[in-house]
Amino acid sequence: MNNVISLHIVRFIVLILVQAIVLNNINFLGYINPYLYILFILLYPAKNNRMLFIFISFLLGLGVDLFSDSGGVHAAACVTIAYMRPVVLKFAFGTSYDYQTIKFSLTEFGQRLTYFSILIIVHHIILFSLEIFNSTKILLILKKSLFSGVFTLLLCLLITVLFSRKNK
Amino acid sequence: MQQIINFLIRNKTFLLFVLLFSISLFFTIQSHSYHRSKFINSANFLTGGVYASLNNIDGYFNLRTENEILLEENSLLKAVLYNSEVNAVSKEILDSTHVASHYKLTPAEVYKNSYSATNNYLIINKGQQDSIGEDFGVISSKGIVGIIDNTSNGYSRVISVLNTNIRVNAKLKKTNHFGTLTWNGNSPKIVQLIDVPNQAPVAIGDSIVTGGLSTIFPKNIPVGTVVDFKLDETENYFTLDIELYNDMTNIGHVYIIENKDFSEISTLSTADE
Known part of the structure; x- marks a missing residue:
């Protein structure tokens, strides 16, 4: 049990630092940045204390906000996806979620893809609408969310494949 | 009273979500107004x-x-x-x-x-x-x-x-017609100079320098060159696109x-x- 908690603490800190130091400076084609740090929320155990989970997600977003001088946009987006995660879990994984037995490394690729992409696109739309905060620039918001979302999704899938432990 | 407490307990997750969401919204709105984004900034x-x-x-x-x-x-x-x-x-x-x-x-x-x-x-x-x-x-x-x-x-x-919150006083180098330097958020190479009176003899390639009307910048610090200009909706003022000398x-x-x-x-x- 302790092992699991320390794994999540390390993951929390490493993801914020990687986001602040490396990923915020990618600026592919001028504006496309992946937001890999939400992997923490995506991979958080399905069986959890929901209030604690939402609060930790808030802290995660606030940590990224601190580094990127963006007010509270990351925090808002993180809190939202943390709150709506159970619904998406049920939608993507169907019945197996009800028994609370999900191990993300053991799920089917297709299910994982739906689960990741729904949460990532919601996160990005909230993030960019709050960051740009201007309804006349809705096209820019959608463009940024779509391209950055694809980038984030690819990176998330790569990382989960790379770091998954094979349970044979 | 009992019912209120029951309500709070039943919806505690939702209430926590609303609370945290409004806190972050508060920070966001603060960061969108000049000089008020004090709480969350990376200068610590x-x-x-x-x-x-x-x-x-x-x-x-x-x-x-x-x-x-x-x-x-x-x-x-x-x-x-x-x-x-x-x-x-x-x-x-x-x-x-x-x-x-x-x-x-x-x-x-x-x-x-x-x-x-x-x-x-x-x-x-x-x-x-x-x-x-x-x-x-x-x-x-x-x-x-x-x-x-x-x-x-x-x-x-x-x-x-x-x-998008910045406002700097800037002027044409050859005359003293001045305007306000802002940014529309599109390209990191191009900024906008708004509210330049339409009497100003603007031409593409003109140099823009700081105006010295504010107490922040001295006069004649280079800003950039005009790459495009058009009249705004009121037809009284020019909006100029300026390519920065600085590679930001x-x-x-x-x-x-x-x-x-x-x-x-x-x-x-x-x-x-």
Whole structure:
């Protein structure tokens, strides 16, 4: 049990630092940045204390906000996806979620893809609408969310494949 | 009473979500208004320290370009110096002595720079202990960079010119028609000069410099050249697209300008309010 908690603490800190130091400076084609740090929320155990989970997600977003001088946009987006995660879990994984037995490394690729992409696109739309905060620039918001979302999704899938432990 | 408590317990997750969401919304709205984003900023001990150690490593990779920029600036300054001996009372010299007596320049290093968001900030390695305060201007050797909006002990946060909240007074170099420098958030190379009166003889390729009407920047600091202009909706004012001399995506060393007459001028201008 302790092992699991320390794994999540390390993951929390490493993801914020990687986001602040490396990923915020990618600026592919001028504006496309992946937001890999939400992997923490995506991979958080399905069986959890929901209030604690939402609060930790808030802290995660606030940590990224601190580094990127963006007010509270990351925090808002993180809190939202943390709150709506159970619904998406049920939608993507169907019945197996009800028994609370999900191990993300053991799920089917297709299910994982739906689960990741729904949460990532919601996160990005909230993030960019709050960051740009201007309804006349809705096209820019959608463009940024779509391209950055694809980038984030690819990176998330790569990382989960790379770091998954094979349970044979 | 019982029912209220029951309600709170039943919906505690939702209420926590609403609470945290509104807190972050509050921070967001604050960050969208100039001079009020005080709570969440990266000019603090923790994030400033991380960026400082990162810059220690990162700095080595840009040594060559930094040297070239410094050489360029040196040759420019030498040209001014040698020319001053030849014709002692040219216009530039009057300006440069003027700058020397009223403005204090402090060199600083950029620790963090962003240009892809709509509100961009820089972190530099000078703060309160170097007597840097809010509303000091920041320039590089090529042109303006931004305005300091927040300081901690060892670091300051600079509102970049690539920030939709920034307003800087700027004018055409050849005449004195002035306008307000803003950014529309699209390209990190192009900023906008709005509210230029339509009598102004604007042409593509004209130089834009700071206007000196604000107390932050001295007069005639280069900003950029006009690449496009059109009349705004009222047809009374031009909106100019300006290509910056500065490459905002690559800034290593900057100078902080302190206007020594700042307090004197601001007491004058607030006297009758």
